[in-house]
Amino acid sequence: MNKESSYLPGRTALIMAFFLSFSACKKSAITDLAPADNFKQTQVDAATGSGSDVMMQAFYWDVPQGGWWNTLNDKIPAWKAAGIGAIWLPPATKAQGGATSMGYDPYDYFDFGSYNQMGTKPTRFGDSTSLGKLIATAHNNSIKVYADIVLNHCSGGTLEANPYTSTSTYTKFTPLSGKFQRTYNDFHPNDIEAADEGAFAGFPDLCHKKANVSNWIYNASYSMSKFYKNSLHFDGFRFDYVKGYGAWVVKNFVNSVGGPAAVFAVGEEWDGNAANLQNWVDATEQTSSAFDFACFYAMNSAFDKNDLTRLNDDMLLKRNAAKAVTFVSNHDTDITTNKYSAYAYIMTHEGYPCVFYKDYENLLDKNRMNNLIWIHKNLAGGTTTNLYSAADQYIDRRNGYGTLPGLIVYFNGSDNWQQQWVTSNWGGKKIKEYTGASNWEPTVAADGRVLIQVPPHAYSIWSVTGL
CATH class of the missing domain: 2.60.40.1180 (Golgi alpha-mannosidase II)
Incomplete structure (x- = not known):
C-alpha cells in the first residue's frame, strides 16, 4: 500500500x-442508495483481491434450534440479489451437545442429522435432507457454500483405560455412522507424540500424525474432505482454531480435493499480528486464506477509539490481499461499535469481505449494507x-x-x-x-x-x- x-x-x-x-x-x-439488483461481471485480480465475492457468515451463536437450514434456504434469493457470492455455514455434524450444540464439540463427522445419537436425530440446525436442500438452493443461485471444519479436538467419547495417561479418558468414539472410530491411540499423548501445537478447553486433542486420523480426515478415498466436497458438494472450508495443529494439515486437506483451484479455504488464525498471519498462510503453501485479525483490531482502534491513523497499520490485506478474509464481527467476537464505517472500509479495500449474519439481518440497515456490497463489486x-x-x-x-x-x-x-x-x-x-x-x-x-x-x-x- x-x-x-x-x-x-x-x-x-x-x-x-x-x-x-x-x-x-x-x-x-x-439515502438514494446505488441499486443492489444490477451487478456487472467484473474481472478478478488475484494480486490484490479486486473483484472478489462477498461472503456471508450465515449464523451467529445460539441460533434458533431445529430449522436453521430452512431459514437460510428462504434467504438465498434475497442474498443473491444483494450480491452475496458465498455462505459460510456452522459445523453441520452431530456434536456432544446434540440438539443444543453449535457444532464446535464434534462427535460424529459423518452424521449431518441422520442418526439418533447424543439425544437427537437432527442437529441444532436441521437434518441432512434440509442441509442438502440448502446447498442445492445456494448452487442454483450461483452462491458457494463453505463448511466449518473442527479438526483440533473431539467431544462426547466414552471412558476407556488409557495406558499413555495411566488414567481413564473420554477417548473412545463409536459413532453410529460407523465412520472414523477413535480410541486413545488417536489423541495426545500417544506412542509417537505427547502433544502438538495446541489443545483446547480440555477436549481430547486429535493427533494428525496418526494414520487413522489422517486417513479419515483427508488421505483415504472415504475421507471427510472427499465426502464433503464430492458427496455433499461443499465449495470450500473454514478451519476452526488452526493454532491447535500444524498448517500442513490444512494444506493436505485442501490438496486432497484438488487444491485452491478446486476449493476455497480460510483458517481462523486468531492473531492481530499481520506478519504471523502471513507466516501461517505461507506454512499452508498458499493453499489457504486467513481471517485478517490485524485489520479487525486496527478498525476497532480507528473507528471506536478515534484514531483513523490506525488504518495505516500493517494488515494481511496489505501484505497478501488474495489470501485475506476481512470482517467486522463474527460469532466469537464483536468489539466494533462504529460498524458502518468498518464495513465501508472492508468493502472498499482489498481482500475478501465477510458479512456477519446478525449485522446484516438484525442490527444494521440492510439498504446501507447492500449499497456497500454493490460498491465492492462494481467500483473497488x-x-x-x-x-x-x-x-x-x-x-x-x-x-x-x-x-x-x-x-x-x-x-x-x-x-x-x-x-x-x-x-x-x-x-x-x-x-x-x-x-x-x-x-x-x-x-x-x-x-x-x-x-x-x-x-x-x-x-x-x-x-x-x-x-
Whole structure:
C-alpha cells in the first residue's frame, strides 16, 4: 500500500470556482442508495483481491434450534440479489451437545442429522435432507457454500483405560455412522507424540500424525474432505482454531480435493499480528486464506477509539490481499461499535469481505449494507494509495482494475462536515458520491484534482458517474 501526500493548494481562482460551484449543493443524509439488483461481471485480480465475492457468515451463536437450514434456504434469493457470492455455514455434524450444540464439540463427522445419537436425530440446525436442500438452493443461485471444519479436538467419547495417561479418558468414539472410530491411540499423548501445537478447553486433542486420523480426515478415498466436497458438494472450508495443529494439515486437506483451484479455504488464525498471519498462510503453501485479525483490531482502534491513523497499520490485506478474509464481527467476537464505517472500509479495500449474519439481518440497515456490497463489486478495484491520514480524517484511493473504475473513500472521525482536495485518476471526468452522503457531482480537473466532502462520524465514497 503506497502513500501519496494530499494536495492542499492556496486560495487560487480554481479553488474559488470549485467552492462557488459546490456552495449550492445540499449535504444530504444517506439515502438514494446505488441499486443492489444490477451487478456487472467484473474481472478478478488475484494480486490484490479486486473483484472478489462477498461472503456471508450465515449464523451467529445460539441460533434458533431445529430449522436453521430452512431459514437460510428462504434467504438465498434475497442474498443473491444483494450480491452475496458465498455462505459460510456452522459445523453441520452431530456434536456432544446434540440438539443444543453449535457444532464446535464434534462427535460424529459423518452424521449431518441422520442418526439418533447424543439425544437427537437432527442437529441444532436441521437434518441432512434440509442441509442438502440448502446447498442445492445456494448452487442454483450461483452462491458457494463453505463448511466449518473442527479438526483440533473431539467431544462426547466414552471412558476407556488409557495406558499413555495411566488414567481413564473420554477417548473412545463409536459413532453410529460407523465412520472414523477413535480410541486413545488417536489423541495426545500417544506412542509417537505427547502433544502438538495446541489443545483446547480440555477436549481430547486429535493427533494428525496418526494414520487413522489422517486417513479419515483427508488421505483415504472415504475421507471427510472427499465426502464433503464430492458427496455433499461443499465449495470450500473454514478451519476452526488452526493454532491447535500444524498448517500442513490444512494444506493436505485442501490438496486432497484438488487444491485452491478446486476449493476455497480460510483458517481462523486468531492473531492481530499481520506478519504471523502471513507466516501461517505461507506454512499452508498458499493453499489457504486467513481471517485478517490485524485489520479487525486496527478498525476497532480507528473507528471506536478515534484514531483513523490506525488504518495505516500493517494488515494481511496489505501484505497478501488474495489470501485475506476481512470482517467486522463474527460469532466469537464483536468489539466494533462504529460498524458502518468498518464495513465501508472492508468493502472498499482489498481482500475478501465477510458479512456477519446478525449485522446484516438484525442490527444494521440492510439498504446501507447492500449499497456497500454493490460498491465492492462494481467500483473497488486495483491497488490502494493513501491520500490523507490524520486522527480525524483518512482518505484512500483504489486505483482501478479492468472494468472496475476504482474509488476514493473518505472517513471522518470529527463532529463536523469535512472536505479535502485530493488527486484522483479521473482527470476531466465527472464524479459522484455513491452512498448518498453528498450529492456533489464535480468535474475533476485535468490534472486529477478534485474537492470532496464527508459527513461527521461517517464516510463518503466517490467514483466516476455513469455506472
